[in-house]
Amino acid sequence: MTGSYSLLAADLIGVAAFAASGASAAVAKRLDLFGVGFVGFVAALGGGILRDLVIGSVPPLAFSDWRYPVTAVFVSVAVFYLHPQFNRLRRAVLLLDAAGLGLFTVTGTLKALDAGVPPVGSCLVGMLTAIGGGLARDLLTGEIPVVLQRDIYAVVALGGAAVVTGLTWLDLAGRVPLAIAAAAMTGVRLLALYRRWSAPVAAP
């Protein structure tokens, strides 16, 4: 899929969605304009930076392709100035975030497999690509990462990464199966939100 315009567009939609979630969290914490831009940048691109460092692809895409940071910062600044109107878009952001989850998992897993990372490691890299930005967003704003607490989020990424790895192993990782995998992750994530599914917590 690498290099295609459709992939770039999909990737930038994920970046925009994650930047919006990061910038919203930063506005809620009363950070200043720079802080909002920075947390948006990290939320959108932190997972990909971690992925690229782990697979040895330096400089990471966030630094080698200006469209990634510019998209993240542009969206973050827009959230800063428009956040009251933006609150009405919360559902749209959750939808885009679920889309980003699927897209980042697929691209992260594929890049790791391409770089020669073995299957189990590639699944972990794919999952980290999807959740790394949100983890960093929460740490920067002084919260215990929400992805570790109750949500069905990272597990969707891990399962999806396993599917992508399996498809690659079966030589079936064409454009259509991968798009279906990303869409399925997005669907499961939205279903988990709608039904308020949550992972178990240990008995006290």
Added chain:
Amino acid sequence: MTGSYSLLAADLIGVAAFAASGASAAVAKRLDLFGVGFVGFVAALGGGILRDLVIGSVPPLAFSDWRYPVTAVFVSVAVFYLHPQFNRLRRAVLLLDAAGLGLFTVTGTLKALDAGVPPVGSCLVGMLTAIGGGLARDLLTGEIPVVLQRDIYAVVALGGAAVVTGLTWLDLAGRVPLAIAAAAMTGVRLLALYRRWSAPVAAP
């Protein structure tokens, strides 16, 4: 020592011990099953991931050898389900953690020296290998890292790393001297726990 089964076994014991400490902290913070697995993974493998990124050995071992993440996650899930019984094992975990401290310092320092890192840097890498996972565990669970507060822990690693570097410089870094160095670190750490030694805090 690289490649030997005894080293792998030793390394995985350290991974298991650090995963248990991470998972216990995550259970205490009421994280969900995924959060417990993730914090266990990071506590066990975060130090080694940092080491491998710093010495340019990518992908890090945590991603290139499935036995490392599988051990960490298996132990973490066991802690999640068995933690009431597990509390009785607290002493065993402290013992294993002290063993992990010695083992991770030795392997981290040796890998850095092998990669051509100069002596002072190799000591720092060895120490970071041993304490990095615990640091990340505490940050993820919203705590100021305990290793920075009162304990005699990192200083043992730093001293041990200096000994390993000295042995290597003297061409004495054979299996037996290194095993003695690891055991000595474990012993000093246990003595510090038992005697409640603590590092000084600045006068107010």
Added chain:
Amino acid sequence: MTGSYSLLAADLIGVAAFAASGASAAVAKRLDLFGVGFVGFVAALGGGILRDLVIGSVPPLAFSDWRYPVTAVFVSVAVFYLHPQFNRLRRAVLLLDAAGLGLFTVTGTLKALDAGVPPVGSCLVGMLTAIGGGLARDLLTGEIPVVLQRDIYAVVALGGAAVVTGLTWLDLAGRVPLAIAAAAMTGVRLLALYRRWSAPVAAP
């Protein structure tokens, strides 16, 4: 500029200033001697370590040149033992910190450009070199990073990095223009402190 003694001296002044700020924060949080040394090390060298990982220059300078960690740790230990006298030096530390901001931005941006990172990415790397250590210092001491909250700090670095990138593009990045750029950043930072300039916060 690489390799010159004047650059090394300038770099080590920045390291010393950032170590002092990290160690002061750690003393205020009642961390022990090791914690003070570690937070000082991370505050002084964290930005440079991140820079070197991103541009693929491994092992990072903090591990390959002993003068960097030794300077950071020496200053941190001095702050630990002398911090009551040290408080009277707060103005000197703020001055040195502003100098470090300018110097680290210039060297970080140049190293990124040298490593082939495109202009937008190089500006980001230059800024991260300057603010990365302070970010890590605040995370380790349990604070939301101050650079994200109100101060005019990172924006000075970002603007300065753009100037350095422009000078390089115009083939004017000689010793004198770069020194002027660093001094200008330091001046703007001090002016922002003196006039209590702050970045805007989003309307509620």
